[in-house]
Amino acid sequence: MKKILLIITICLTVCLSFPQQVWAFCGFYVAKADTKLYNRASQVIIARKGDRTVLTMANDYEGDVKDFAVVVPIPVSVTKEQVNVLNPKILERLDAFSAPRLVEYYDYDPCAPPLPVYKTQEAPGVAREGGARSDQALGVTVESKFTVGEYDIVILSAKESQGLETWLIQNGYKIPRGAKELLSPYIRQRMKFFVAKVNLEEYEKGGYVNLRPIQVAYEYPKFMLPIRLGMINSKKEQDLIIYLLSDTGQTELTNYRTVKIPSNVDVPEFVEKQFGDFYKAMFTRSYEREGKRVAFLEYAWNMSWCDPCAADPLTPDELRQAGVFWYDPNGPSDVFITRLHVRYDRAHFPEDLRFQNTPNQELFQGRYVIRHPFRGTISCQAGKEYLRRTRQRQEREAQTLANLTGWDINKIRQQIDFVNVHGQVEDTPWWWRKERPERNR
Amino acid sequence: MKLKLFVDPRDYQISFLIFFLFLGIFNREWSLSFPYFIPLIVSCLLTQFIGDNFDNINQKLKELLTRERGRKSDLKWKISGLKSALTTSLGLSVLIRSNSIYTLMIAGAMAIASKFIFSVEGKHFFNPGNFGIISAIALTHNAWVSPGQWGSDWFYVALFICTGALVLNKVGRWETTGAFLVTYIILSCLYNYYLGWEWDVVLHQLSTGSLLVFAFFMISDPRSIPDSKIGRITWSILVAILAFVLRSFFGVTYGVFIALFVLSPLTILFDKIWTGQRFYWPISQEVGSELTVVNGGRA
Structure with missing residues (x-):
């Protein structure tokens, strides 16, 4: 439409605070007491170049920190130097940068369109120990043991799952039922177990409010993310946002x-006021339409720019913190981000996630447009003609929304402020009327 | 000449591959579409034409250079190879991905050129489509294969198996695909059992559309595989073992393609050890108004 000119770009970050309280993660939580441990939406950053991977795991853990413990299979053993804790801000920055966005346009007076005035609107915030002797008998080897930040970390290798389970129980970790069967495949693939719990002394010393994301760097050809262990405690669907950073492309x-969202x-x-609800409803509907068996692409972009920007691109320092070890500030920017949203459950995602970095430079963003x-x-x-067309456009928008979200079309229509097609056209007296409205003043 | 379709197994292959392309573009939301696939197909056909008529083209060029125009030439242009080139190009379109049209054209040209370059006693031993994929990935760094592009829906599993079986039935060399799939399935199941995963894990791995497309529409190409039955079976088993090892133990995403590529030259050796009747595609000949098929189908 000619008369529509771009004025504002508001970028809303989607609230990822999915309502259901579930157990989730690449690994599983193991409580040291019978405390209920919850985690809502997991977020993972994987930066990978060649065989080198930097994996960052974050969670919305809300229980008592002293009860926090997590077991994650990793392909190789790591030492203290390879483990780090990440400033949670980096994750928020990545989330904000890559989140699906709402874009707003204003129609101009069809009779005398003024020049576009650019104004910006602030984007709302993101919605969002054991003895060596018994170890040997159990076939469990403590590969290394160290403290990083507020976490005490043990890297274990095991010969069989029963031994590992016994070791974890003996060392005060409460294993969810059914864990043993799921530990076995990882042991047989000779994977190691990254076990982290909170070091209360360090935690209190640091004065942290929340637990910070843990970052592990390792070198291994297989590019995968274990999700099966996270399914032990819940048959419910769980949400996982994966930020994949590569030097090649998607x-x-x-x-x-x-599938692209x-x-x-x-x-x-009106979607502007309910963008979070809109996105969640649309995501759920798309997910169901695809038979619950697909991952959704929410964003794919070169990290040196964005259009429109939901947030400023990450600074070189932030990128390095996020795990982009290959970043060279003097060289060409070769960091590509892929944001995948996986809603998984046991029935539809029986296998752990496997990835590949491709040279695919195709850009994609979840972008939704409002035209005022x-x-x-x-x-x-x-x-008059403008009003008629606008009325049709509003009806089309209502149908699109109903189709995308499954919301009731009549309720949608009720919330739309339709233009009045039969409104009186205020006639300008003939002596002031111009032949053509001035478009460019 | 009266056009008689569906005598040649390649007619089936071509129709099914076109159908898969449409499904991929419109039902699986591939990002690539016809503007990418058409240049790829054209590059395959052109390379085939040049390869088939190399001497003629040479002579024509000489005539042009020496300005001996006007002389009526009785050159016979060969176009019978174009159907194979079309099959290869469609197979490539279903598998290879790139942002660049040139990369796809290189893949197409390399695929067909390999038939003329890597040939022993008139038989090419690299699978053309596979050669195109591997060379495009290795040479351009701008191509890839998306193994997850079909998902593991039952509809697609059934579709690939049914259409693949129909083509194999026409070609008559089903044991290649059979031996490959049986070996791959057995190894996967055994490994799955050893690891202790549930059965739906291995089922999910095996029902991936890309594996079936490879098994039914790539490895089965009757022209580049060993001539004898025993040779084909042994060769397929080896490809399956290598593909499985590469994927499961080394995390190689393109395990099947690399396995096929690496083991393709074994065809020459196996043909020396076990002799068998070579496969030729049916050549349509006009006899009166009847169309006959010469030396095609089952070997």
């Missing part, structure tokens, strides 16, 4: 299909 799943669609104005109709006084006959 990262894709090799053992599940990746619906994007670049016009939605009614001109609501001033219509002072020419051409305005």
Whole structure:
């Protein structure tokens, strides 16, 4: 539409605070007491170049920190130098940078369109120990043991799952039922177990409010993320946001299909106030339409720029913190981010996630458009046509929204402020009327 | 000449591959579409034409250079190879991915050129499509294969098996695919059992559309595989073992393609050890108004 000119780009970060309280993670939580441990939406950053991987795991753990413990299978043993804790801000920055965004346009007076005025609106915030002797008998080897930040970390290798389970129980970790069977495949693949719990002394010394994300660096050809252990405690669907950083291009799943989230669609104005709800409803509907078996691509972009920007691109220092070990500030920017959203459960995601970095430079973003109709006084006959077309457009937007979210079309219509097609056109007296409205003043 | 379709197994292959392309683009939301696939197909056909008519083209060029125009030439242009090139190009389109049209054209040209370059006693031993994929990935760093692009839906599993079986039935060399799949399935199941995963894990691994497309539409190419039955079976088993090892133990995403590429030259050796009747695609000949198929189908 000619008369629509771009004014504002508001970028809303989607609230990822999914309501269901579930157990989730690449590994599983093991409580030291019978405390209920919860984790809502896991977020993982994987920076990978060649065989080198930097894996960052974050969670919304809300229980008592003294009860926090996590077991994650990793392919190789790591030492203290390879483990780090990350400033949670980096994750928020990545989230904000890559989140699906809402874009707003204002229609101009169809009779006398003024020059576009650019104004920005602030984006709302993100919605969002054991003895050596018994170890040997159990076939469990403590590969290394160290403290990083607020975490006490033990790297274990095991010969069989029963031994590992016994070791964990003896050392005060409460193993979820059914863990033994799931530990076995990882042991047989000769994977190690990264076990972390909170060192209360360090935690109190640091004065942290929340537990910080843990970062592990290792070198291994297989590019995978274990999700099966996280399914032990819950048959419910769990949400996982994966930020994949590569030096080549998009990262894709090799053992599940990746689908682009619906994007670049016009939605009614009121969605601005309910963007979080809209996105969640749309995601759920897309997920169900695809038979719950796919991962969704929410963002794929070169990290040196963005358009429109949901947040400023990460600084070189932030990128390095996020795990981009290859970043060279003097060289060309070669960091590509892929944001995948996986909603998984046991029935539909039986296998751990496997990835590959591809040279695919195709850009993609989840982008939703609001077009505000001109609501001033219509002072020419051409305005009538504008109103008629706008009314049709609003109806199309309502249908799009109903189709994307599954919301009731009538309720959607009720919330739309439709333009009045039969409104009176205020006639400009003939002696002031111009032949053509001035478009460029 | 009266056009008689579906005598040649390649007619089936071509129709199914076109159907898969449409499904991929419209149902699986591939990012690539016809503007990418058409240049790839054209590059395959052109390379085939040049390869088939190399001497003629040479002579034509000489004529042009020596300005001996006007002389009526009785050159016979060979176009019978184009159907194979079309099959290869469609197979490539279903598998290879790139942001660059040039990369796809290179893949197409390399695929067909390999038939003329790597040939022993008139038989090429690299699978053309596979050669195109590997060379594009290695040479351009701008191509990839998306093994997850089909997902593991039952509809696609059934579709690939049914259409693949139909083509194999026409070609008559089903044991290649059979031996490959049986070996791969057995190894996967054994490994799955050893690791202690549930059965739906291995089922999910095996029902991936890309594996089936490879098994039914790539490895089965009857022209580049060993001539004898025993040779084909042994060769397929080796490809399956290597593919499985590469994927499961070394995390190589393109395990099947690399396995096929690495083991393709074994075809020459196996043909020396076990002799068998070579496969030729049916050549349509006009006899009166009847169309006959010469030396095609089952070997």
